Amino acid sequence: MNADGGLKMNFTTDVSHTFIDLLQKELVWDDEVDSWMFMRSPIPVFSIVIIYLIFILKFGPKIMENRNPINLKYPMLLYNIIQVAFNxxxxxxxxxxxxxxxxxxxxxxxxxPRSSNKNLLLELNKASWFFFVxxxxxxxxxxxxxxxxxxxxxxxxxxxxxxxxVISCWAYLKLIKxxxxxxxxxxxxxxxVIMYSYYFLSALGPQIQKFLWWKKYLTRIQIVQFLIIIAYQTCLxxxxxxxxxxxxxxxIANGILFLYLFIMFYQKTYTKNEKKERID
Incomplete structure (x- = not known):
């Protein structure tokens, strides 16, 4: 039993050391990138995510419980056009x-190597920072x-x-670069760009919404997106x-999970409705 326990402990220790060594080899540190807004520490990012979850799941629904829906047409129009331009x-x-x-x-x-092409990689890291934002x-x-x-x-x-x-993009820029x-x-x-263009048009009101027959194709585009990303990462x-x-x-694992969730959403939202329409 002692011998078996020792073997298990040695195996666990070896695996742990191998994992830590591999992780240390993969991490990239850069003083300039790590000094950018949000990049010094995980605390601001995780705080934003926690506040977001508290608001959308608890505090927000509670304050809106006995209130009428807020008309946000113009803030949404502005937000969507900013998103289109930024993307x-x-x-x-x-x-x-x-x-x-x-x-x-x-x-x-x-x-x-990063050291031989630092200027270009810094520019690409800036693009990654914009993407995170x-x-x-x-x-x-x-x-x-x-x-x-x-x-x-x-x-x-x-x-x-x-x-x-939010968390994955931050971790990618902070740790991988x-x-x-x-x-x-x-x-x-x-x-x-396509998605927020649709949302902008939809926010214009019923007179425009009746022409937006292509909503379900947005989800199809997202599904194709995940298929391409999974294939690309698998090749790497x-x-x-x-x-x-x-x-x-x-x-790869995250892409597969997203793919599954979006396919389930598509089937629930569109496939079942189409079957129901045929029956009716």
Missing amino acids: AYMVSLFFTTPGAINHHFNYLCHPL SKLMDLTDTVFFVLRKKQSQVTFLHIYHHCNM GEQLLLCGLINATVH YLFDCNFPKLFVMYC
Whole structure:
């Protein structure tokens, strides 16, 4: 028993040391990036997420319980057009940052050391920071739901998606500072340009909403987005690309979970309704 216990302890210790060594090799520190707003410490980011959850799940519904829904048409119009412009700006950064396209495709699998290409990587890290900020901005979606008494839209998918993206994007920029999510961010920002354009048109009122027949295709676009991201990250892993393996595995697992949740949402929202319409 003592021998077995010793073997188990040694195995556990070896695995722990291997994991820690692998993690230390994958972490990247940069004094300039780590000095940016929100990047010094996890406390501000996690505080925002906690306050967000308290408001949308407890405090917000409570204060709106005996109140009429707030008319937020014009704040929503302004918010949606800002989101369209901001996401379009992030998409443009990929094409306007000197050397970004050539660098990404020439060193897609085996990126250059950070020390040999620091200036370009700092510019790409700035784009990642903007992307992270856009995920903080996305939290406003749920606040609008609560203030408009649309609590049924505050689903597990919606909450998990927003919280996960905030925390994952922060952790990526704080700890990884890599390039493996550059293409994923480009795809996601493009999808958000389309999505917030739809939301802007929808917020104009019933006279426009009746022409927005393509709502369900937004979810299809998001599903395709996750399929592409999962395939891309899987290739990085299978081809043994020089990227942090632990984070790539996390991205694959997270993408699969998002894909499952969005497919379930699509089936519940659209497929069942279409079947019901055929029966009626």
